Amino acid sequence: MYKLLFNLVFRWMDPEKAHHLAFRWIRLAAATPVLRTYLTAVLAPRYKELRTEALGLRMHGPFGLAAGFDKNAVAIDGMAMLGFDHIEIGTVTGLAQPGNPKKRLFRLLSDRALINRMGFNNEGSAAVAQRLAERRPVFKPVVGVNIGKTKVVPESEAVDDYVTSAERLARHADYLVVNVSSPNTPGLRNLQATEALRPLLSAVREAADRTVTDRRVPLLVKIAPDLADEDVDAVADLAVELGLDGIIATNTTISRDGLRSAAELTAETGGLSGAPLKERSLEVLRRLYERVGDRVTLVGVGGIENAEDAWQRILAGATLVQGYSAFIYEGPFWSRSIHKGLAARLAASPHASLAEAVGADTRDRAARKQAAA
Numbered sequence: 001m002y003k004l005l006f007n008l009v010f011r012w013m014d015p016e017k018a019h020h021l022a023f024r025w026i027r028l029a030a031a032t033p034v035l036r037t038y039l040t041a042v043l044a045p046r047y048k049e050l051r052t053e054a055l056g057l058r059m060h061g062p063f064g065l066a067a068g069f070d071k072n073a074v075a076i077d078g079m080a081m082l083g084f085d086h087i088e089i090g091t092v093t094g095l096a097q098p099g100n101p102k103k104r105l106f107r108l109l110s111d112r113a114l115i116n117r118m119g120f121n122n123e124g125s126a127a128v129a130q131r132l133a134e135r136r137p138v139f140k141p142v143v144g145v146n147i148g149k150t151k152v153v154p155e156s157e158a159v160d161d162y163v164t165s166a167e168r169l170a171r172h173a174d175y176l177v178v179n180v181s182s183p184n185t186p187g188l189r190n191l192q193a194t195e196a197l198r199p200l201l202s203a204v205r206e207a208a209d210r211t212v213t214d215r216r217v218p219l220l221v222k223i224a225p226d227l228a229d230e231d232v233d234a235v236a237d238l239a240v241e242l243g244l245d246g247i248i249a250t251n252t253t254i255s256r257d258g259l260r261s262a263a264e265l266t267a268e269t270g271g272l273s274g275a276p277l278k279e280r281s282l283e284v285l286r287r288l289y290e291r292v293g294d295r296v297t298l299v300g301v302g303g304i305e306n307a308e309d310a311w312q313r314i315l316a317g318a319t320l321v322q323g324y325s326a327f328i329y330e331g332p333f334w335s336r337s338i339h340k341g342l343a344a345r346l347a348a349s350p351h352a353s354l355a356e357a358v359g360a361d362t363r364d365r366a367a368r369k370q371a372a373a
Contacts, residue, residue, distance in 0.1 A: 307341020
């Protein structure tokens with residue numbers, strides 16, 4: 001029915017308007033007790049074998065909603081109702097900002113992909129912090145908060161901008177993510193260079209510890225798939241050096257290689273997400289795991305469409321996996337399908353648990369390579 005609705009309605013609507021329409025439906029359903037109870041039972045079945053511990057947190061499973069869908073923390077209960085084990089809100093910036101001019105979101109149907117140049121449109125860290133503080137949850141999923149740089153803040157003042165957001169939001173976050181990898185904020189990706197990233201991550205870590213004294217808020221960094229391999233290695237080494245809790249691999253790409261959609265679409269500027277990102281995101285994830293092993297929690301995101309994609313990320317080294325773009329194409333049963341498929345793959349595998357499966361394929365590859373040498 002969702003595929004029929006998508007083909008009859010959503011595919012002909014402006015993508016951003018369709019997003020807001022679907023968003024309202026999700027929020028309405030979550031606010032209606034009878035409907036919420038029914039939909040949770042149908043869409044969010046639990047599998048004991050998928051229970052996951054990561055970042056010092058317990059989750060029903062490893063599959064979460066990536067940042068970008070719920071920028072202002074207005075639909076956490078709705079997304080939990082749909083079966084996501086963790087929900088990452090944001091990206092949230094120090095100051096409120098409208099984002100880039102519309103039209104700024106594009107569907108590439110032939111590629112099962114999206115191009116967005118939203119530009120971190122959000123209500124700002126003060127408003128989002130207040131909303132989280134006032135939240136009376138029906139569900140209690142793990143909630144991550146993704147923070148980024150305000151566009152009008154010069155690069156030289158970026159650290160202070162991130163620190164402001166961290167001070168406001170850390171107490172409301174189960175984990176914090178420093179986003180330095182969106183292509184839609186000028187100069188943001190320059191912060192991925194280790195000489196800029198080291199002081200930024202150190203300052204955010206200090207701000208979180210200073211603000212939240214009764215627990216340690218896990219801190220992660222989200223990187224781009226467009227980093228050169230040596231830069232991926234440098235970020236991995238920095239994460240270990242700083243005692244970072246996690247790395248999210250990866251954000252959207254500026255590459256347009258191999259796309260089948262019309263040229264007028266592929267020429268749009270912005271970050272590409274969805275199926276075309278699959279191969280490179282997996283490569284980056286494997287490289288990170290080879291470098292950090294179990295010392296840093298890895299989160300696989302980018303091009304995950306189905307349970308097999310999620311399973312391959314786990315075998316490559318991801319303790320957690322996230323998705324967003326495929327949700328637009330697959331609809332509300334997507335999370336249920338991923339969980340069911342993961343449970344089946346785990347049962348058919350030689351691994352006794354998901355934790356045991358994490359990185360198994362990458363370790364096997366390394367062992368075979370070493371034996372051949």
